[in-house]
Amino acid sequence: MTLDTPQPGSLRPGGRTARVREAVLRAAGDLLAERGFASLDLAEVAARADVGKTTVYRRWRTPTGLIADLLVDMAETSLPHANTGSLDGDLLANARLVAKTLTDPRQAPLFKAVIAAATCDEATTEALRRFYDTRLTAWLPCVTAAISRGELPPETDGRAVLSAVSAPLYYRLLASGDPLDDEVATAAAEAAALAARAGLFTSKKS
């Protein structure tokens, strides 16, 4: 979106660049979701996006370069954190959002594909880390607010709390294959809130 901002004294010069990026990332995401990352091909992405092959090769160079940029875009479009007034409400909203993403017919295979890609390439690993850093950081205010309300110990590690909410959902998606339904999301949120209140997510410095 930032690329789309008109520059002074020009006729929307960022316009085409931004539209090309949007089309290419959309095509890359579709192909990743349909077939996984192992068969991602820049020429095919270009054809699907209706963009010149040379443009795609020049700008993204490799499939992993394209996936890294897709992760930047995915981080930018993360939904803002909930503000329900209670830790339980906020964590439940977070769990349901993650569960919705990981059961979505396009998003679920897309997340599998980018996580798989990250296992094979260092730059993609870094992009994936930054993506989760952005996602976790965006929701930290829920934990900070709970601390302010006296719901949680002051030294609670918000990242650990939010990781505890997401983790059981990702474990089902990537490892066990067990169902990922609203009951599981609710239990994940409640378990994380309970453990956080008990002080299990504070840094135990010796």
Place this chain on the structure above:
Amino acid sequence: MTLDTPQPGSLRPGGRTARVREAVLRAAGDLLAERGFASLDLAEVAARADVGKTTVYRRWRTPTGLIADLLVDMAETSLPHANTGSLDGDLLANARLVAKTLTDPRQAPLFKAVIAAATCDEATTEALRRFYDTRLTAWLPCVTAAISRGELPPETDGRAVLSAVSAPLYYRLLASGDPLDDEVATAAAEAAALAARAGLFTSKKS
């Protein structure tokens, strides 16, 4: 190992087959750990295992066929469940075992590779599901014993409890990249025990 059992009236006919499988799976695991699954090549596995290429192609056919058999072997070599006499002790033992595996210089990249492979191939997905099914099932007696001791509600779902122990560790390995140390393993075990005692992992039938 079962293939290595001498048959009556023969000179260890299963011996060579079992040794070939062991060498091939060892080589496949090493190569997966070193370079990820995307570049797994049967000819290279055969060379590394010092086994004829034809034998490897005939028996395993494809890289994913080989990964599926590796997962069968990994499930067979799972460590037995702990029996410390308390839920806390058993879950801590489980968390430490999983954390040790997922931080091991060979096992960590190997687990990433087989999970990545499972995102691209249906048969490998099935093999991965069966692997986690074996692992989770092997530790269910810890939850059953805790129920018998009155530590947990009778209708507690043992799979959900054990998944809750593993999940934060896998989330760090595959998604966030946050450190995976003994403090995290301990918190995962304690949080799972606390949530299980609170009845969060019982099936809420309406």
